[in-house]
Structures are given as C-alpha cells and as structure tokens.
Amino acid sequence: MVAVSLGTETNGSIICPADHNSVIGFKPTVGLTSRAGVIPISPRQDSVGTVSDAVYVLDAIVGFDPRDSQAIEEASKFIPNGGYKQFFNKDGLTGKRLGVVRNPFSYFYNESTAILAFEAHLNTLRQRGAILVDNLEKENIDIIMDPNECGESTALLAELKLNINGYLRELTSSPVRSLADIIAFNLNSSDLRRLMNMDRKSLWHQR
Template sequence: MAISLSGLLLLLLLAGSAAAAFELEEATIDSIHRAFTAGELTSRGLVEIYLRRIASQDPALHAVIELDPGGALAAADRADAARVATEPGALPPLHGVPVLLKDNIAAAGALNATAGSLAMVGSRPARDAGVVERLRRAGAVVLGTASLSEWCNFRGPGIPAGWSPRGGQGKNPYMPSATPCASSSGSAIAAAANLVAVTIGTETDGSIMCPSSFNSVVGIKPTVGLTSRAGVIIISPRMDTVGPITRTVSDAVHVLEAIVGYDPRDAEATRMALKYIPEGGYNQFLNIDGLRGKRLGILRKDFFSFPSGSVQEKVFNQHFDVMR
C-alpha cells in the first residue's frame, strides 16, 4: 500500500539502526555495492535510511509525491536473500538500489501514476512502464514517485516550475527561493538532497537537463527511442524520452545502461534507436581520468561577467580557483 509522508513518520519509528554507520550523503551506486559486499549494509537497511531521510527533509522540499514502503521493503528483502544465495559479481548492476520514478511513469502495484494531477488519483497501473521493467530486471527497488510540474509543464502558461496540486511547490535544496526548473524537478531535487541515489526523469524540451543543471546534479537526455516511453504519460511521441538523474556521471551511466533497449510496446522508436547503442554498452567509456590534460574554457563576456569588486565576482573567482 502506498503511503503519505505523514503516515511514513509512524512507520519509521519501527525502523532499525543496523545501517547507522553507512555514510548516506553523496552515496553512489558503487559505494552502496561496496557496503553490501562488505556486510556493512543491507538493501532493507538502505531503504529504511532513505525513508527516514525523506521523512525529515522532504516536507521542506516537496520532491516526493508518494511512497510504497511496504513494496520497497519486500523487494529489498528479496534482494538481500538473493545476495546471500548468489556468487559475488553475478548480481545485476542496480541490485538492491532504491529508485524514485517521476510521477508520470507507471509502476504496477500500489503507486499512482498521475503526472501530478488530482484528476488521475486512483489510476494505479496494472503493468510496469518499459523502463521500470528494465530497472527491476537490473535489481532496482522502486521506492516511490517524484514530484514534477503538473502534466510535465504542459498544463498552461504561468504555472510555476516544479508545482503540481499533488506535490506542491518543489524547492531547490541549495537555494529554496530559486526555481528548481522544468518538469522533472522532483527527481533532480531528490537526487541533490540525497533522498535517494537514483531517480528517473522524462524530457520533451529541457525537462531533464534544466532541473539537473539548476539543482547541481547529473542528467542524461537519451536520444529519442533509446529508452521506451511505454507506460509513460508523455507530451510528444516525437520528442519525449526517459533518462536518469543522479549525483554523479558514473551513476547516470550505470542507470542509462540498465534502461536502454528495444521495447515492443514502443516498437517504432526503440527499433530505430537500437543501432545507436554501442556494442559493449556505456559503462566501458567511464574513465576516472577522462579530464586529465583537458582545458576548460570560461565564457567570461556572455555568461560569467560580473561587476568588478562585486560579491558575485568574488564568489565566482573562488570557485574557479577550486576548479583550476
């Protein structure tokens, strides 16, 4: 059964502390797997940590619309049992890792898929979206749904970015007065605030890239057809795509690897895009030294020009020196 954030507070009183030593802030898929392997963390423990984090932080952020703690804990228990019974290295890449789905993506079970609209409450999907099927095959644990601009920012002019009647006004965790931007706002806010390691967004025109940029996280907008739109409330079949939003490039690539591929329910688009998926996948291109020897250019005149002696110039120069 899905649950509201207020109901979650009672549930969390029962949560154990077995994973209390795990460092949640800035946790990545790789660090989570290392903690699993070392016996420092279980999938159930990780779900409980994120539920506590959401209960304490999300009332101020409005990044989450709905949670399915019962379903997530049951899936986490299955992941823990499989980990014990399976040889190291044989588990799927997202095994036991919780994920939040943008609220326009269907997940069979207790969760609604409403695009943030009250008109769709009660529309619990009978079948997973194509990307959710792939996430589950990769071992991911569906934790709940992330907020968004209602109807993916296609409701009407003048609606604030990140607002929906179901989710309220999403807040940028770094500067609450700033816009969280575009329709996949809840996914980006949740990733930035460490409410979960992995989130999924959708984009027609900027709805992954803009909130990722404004909330200082990493988003990938896949070429249309690399990921299935079956089971997703979309705006345009010619433009919409589904992609990952995470805190690191490597996490985004791990998730992209899991969700791309042909889907007969979105056959025309995914068949055409198959040829663009590299043989051997995307993970092979991850290189921790990828920027070594590279030069980064700063467009001072048009984008980073500040009044001489201003606070903005001082802060920018400090960050620029850190990057250098």
Template sequence: MSSSASMLNLQISLLLLISFALSLSVSQSSTYHVFSIKEASVVDLQNAFKQNQLTSRKLVEFYIGEIRRLNLVLRGVIEVNPDALYQADLADQQRKSKVPGLLYGLHGIPILLKNNIAIEDKLNTTAGSFALLKSIVPRDAGVVMKLRKARAIILGKASLSEWANFCSLAAPNGWSAIGGQVDPYGSSSGSAISVAVNMVAVSLGTETDGSILCPTSFNGVVGIKPTVGLTSRAGVIQVSPRQDTIGFDYCDAQATKEASKYIPRGGYMQFLKVDGLKGKRLGIVRNPFFNFANGSDLSQVFESHFQTEMIKEFGQEIFLVVDATNGIEDTEKNALLNLAKLTRYGFEKTMIENKLDALVTPRADAAPVLVIRGYPGISVLAGFDNNGVPFGIAFGGFKGSEPKLIEIAYGFEQATKIRKPPSFKP
C-alpha cells in the first residue's frame, strides 16, 4: 500500500506472489547500521535480511512496539497474533539455514489481515462484530494459504467498518463494535491506517464498493482493487459475489476461471516502469460522480460524527431488510442488467471511442462505476490539502488491465514522489 518511492513495489510484490493486491506497505523508523525501517519497501527489507542488518524478530518487535504506542488512539489493529514472534524466529532460522525456494518475496515479512479474512489459528475472524467473536473457522482463507506458503508472518488483524459497512445506515465510517471508531473512510480502515503510520510491513483489505480505493486515497498510501475473480475469495466474509475482490462456490469458480486469462506471464513486477505514463491516453473526469461541498448538509452530518459519543451498538437495519426478502428476484435482476448496460454503453463505450488507456478521477470517485462490472482500479497519492490531509488520484480500466494501470500509477508516483510519513504523535 505505501512507501515513499516504493509504494507500488510493495503492492505488486503481493500481487505477484498471491494474485491478491489489496493493500501493502512499510514501517516506521529504526536503524540497523545504515538501514532504516522507516518507509522501506519489501525489497529493502529483504535486502536488509540478506545483509544481516535486520532479522524478522527485530522487525516484528518493532511493529508490535509501534502498535502499542499508536493503536490506543488510531485503533488500526484489532488483535495481534500471539504467535507472531514464533513465526519470526522460524523465518530467521530458515534464513540462517538457507532453506531453498523461500528466501525471497514475502518470506519473513509481517502482514496484517482485514478482520473479515479467515485464519485458522489463535486470531478471531469477526468482521468487527461481537456476533462472531470466538467463532471457529474451518480453514484458512485462500489468500492466507498462499501467504503461509510464502512464509509470510501473520502479525494480526486490522480493524474495519463492521460487516464491511453493510450492517447499519447509521454507523459512521470505520466503526465496529469490537474495534471502536476508526476513520478516515472504509471499510478497510485499519488496513490503510496501519500502513500509513507504519505499524506494519504489509496489510490486506477487501473491496465491494470503494473499500480499498477510498481509505488508501485518504491515508496517503497505494491501493489496488484487482479485477473481480483475479483473487480467491474463499474464506472471506464477503458482501457481494458480483463485486467482492478476494469462497469457493460455483459463481466464484466461474469468475476465477474467466479472470485467470488476465494474469501476465512473468508476473506484475515487470510493469513497474518509471516512464509508465509515456504514450498513455487518459480520460479525466472533470465532474466527480459523488461529492459534496464544504458546509453542505452532508458535510455537516459527516462532521457531527466527531462531536457525538460513540455508543457500543448501532442498528442492523440492512440485515433486517435483507432478511425479509427472498433473495434476488426479477426486480433486482433487471436492475443488475440495467447496471451492466450502463457500464457497457457508458464506461466501456467512453473508453473505446476515446481510445483511452485509463479513466482518471480525483480520490476514489470512480469506485462505484468500477465495481459494477468488476473492473480494476489503483489509487495513488496525489497531494495534500491545506490541513495536510492526503488525497489520492485513481486510475481505472477494463478487466485485466492491471499491467497497464500499474505502469500508469507507478509512472505517476515516480514523477511526483510526494509521499511523506505522517507527523502524527499519540
């Protein structure tokens, strides 16, 4: 998700290894000889391992220290894995023994998982709800299996908007009963926050409608929402099989089979090109799809969230409304067909007629359009407002256009190089 000049390096490392690019980043400052953990990429961390400047144990100890220092205020992490140091020691032993085939990529790198991604160990998988606290999952999520195979270290669980923002219309963004209030934006709030303030090396999030692109945009980190089906959603508490990017059911098998043709030979690292913007044709959306002016009613309601005491329980009217239905009937099916037509004759037609490589919007305003048909998108830091709050720029494209989007986003990032660590102090 982030880093200074290496944000996309990290993001794509994860996409390359497990076909799952959701959020990623680096860590806070601590110096071992000439090496500084602060804003280091995964490649930097691996090089430090190889040069005996750093161990996985030291790295995990550092992150746990940062979580203890910052998390009481930021609430980015719900739970720390009690086995994290054991996993770190194991990684160090493997590195020392030079176990073949392991000493690269995410080996020995700490990772936070959004708390709707199942893991079969001592950590809870709750989607932020007390209803699932201490529940037992049958197996690791598909992406977790791949992380374990890569010998990554599961550092803990990141906070999120309860039930990924699909529980209550009244609950403010980033809030869950277990995690408390977290903002800005969600539902992968903790995944973005933890990365932005360097409490972790890598974090994973999920997206149904803006849950990756929005929080990464407003936290000054990079987020990639892959084409639907490109990543396994097995073991993830998902909202919509049509839109979620991370079960193995028939629909998911179809989506995965369809999307597998998009995975490029040789992986995604090859598309990290400094001149990735060269020759690209971009369509800039001048009027954002969803916005509200300062001082508007919506803006005042948003601000009021910070002036009221957060209670331990909000309603679950979305659950109640859904429970009263018989699922998707003709009306809903027709609506979905209309949305599909809208993207074909709107987004896709615009892209084709104007020979565009990507659509560009401020922040993550295009997220609702991209999710309708499972299009990919990447958010990259674009600047800071007068109050120092970061904002991003999002690039979206056709299904399977991740290579082109990576070139564009990385080229933009390298041309601007405006990432700076937050100055937040607890």
C-alpha cells in the first residue's frame, strides 16, 4: 500500500510482519534512532525501524536527539560520515558468509510455498557470490525460543514497569499518568476491554 513506513520494535514488531508479507523489514541498532515519544517496553530492545527502501529512510532518521541522548551517544560510533547509502554495491555479497538456521523455523512453514520462496532467495544469494553456511544448529535453541525459560518475558515486564511512568509524565494530555493509573483504568473498564477483545476477534476471523 505504501513505499515506506516507520514502526517501532521491541520484540519482532517490524521483522515479523515484514517476514509474513515478503517485504524488507529493518530494525536498527538500539540508539541509532531516537525513541523519544515511543512507549517504552524494554530500553535494551526498543528501536524505530523502517520497511522498504530501508537504507534511505535510515539515513534520514539517524542522529542525535537530546531526549534519548544516552542510547544515541553509545550508538553514534556506528553512524558513518556520508550515511549508509554510500555502501550500496551490486557486488557487495561477493565473499560474504551468511549462516542459515533452519531448525526450528522451517517447521513453521512445513508444506508451505514459503519454503520454495526461501530456497529461491538462497539460490539468488549464492549466484551473487555469497557463501552460505547452511543448516547451522543453535545451542540451547529450545531455551532461546521459550520466552519464559530464556528470561525474555521477565525482562520485558520488569523494564516496562521501570520506564512507563516517565513516558506517561511527558504526555501533554492523558487521563493516565502512571502504571497504577493504567491498572486502575483497566480494572474499572472491564466492559470496554471485553468489547475491544470481541472486536479484535471478529476482525481476525474475517481475515
């Protein structure tokens, strides 16, 4: 529908929709782009990224912002003079080693045309000179893929609690100003939340 869109990602909100829709999804290194105004979930992971024409958009949005100065100062060493588009090179894949981790991800697309498309892309990479190291195995992949076992869920919940109040205090007009306000609103608006959940389920079934 559009050539370029911006979104925020903590844990897959850019790359997963991009994957499912066969478009470019790019999550910059945390700190390259300002997160001022972004609802904080995990400062270690939150970033603003781009979909399609990714490098041109990245060049436009990287840079210092005093409202997110700590992260940006740390990441500024990765911003090259002249921007990123100077590195466009039609032979840029030649000699590059790319790892392919199939387990357990291929399982999700079993008997799907996505597998055929994936293999076609791998062949294109080979034809362009890339060296593919196929069927890499990740140690402890079952733990890594389990958000409770790897600690991911704990980190996200803890960091949201630590940072959401500061975000809410900065809003110019909001009925909630703290995590406690959000919890109270949810408890006092159970009928509204139930209707919203019903609407979401209805839209999902229509899709």
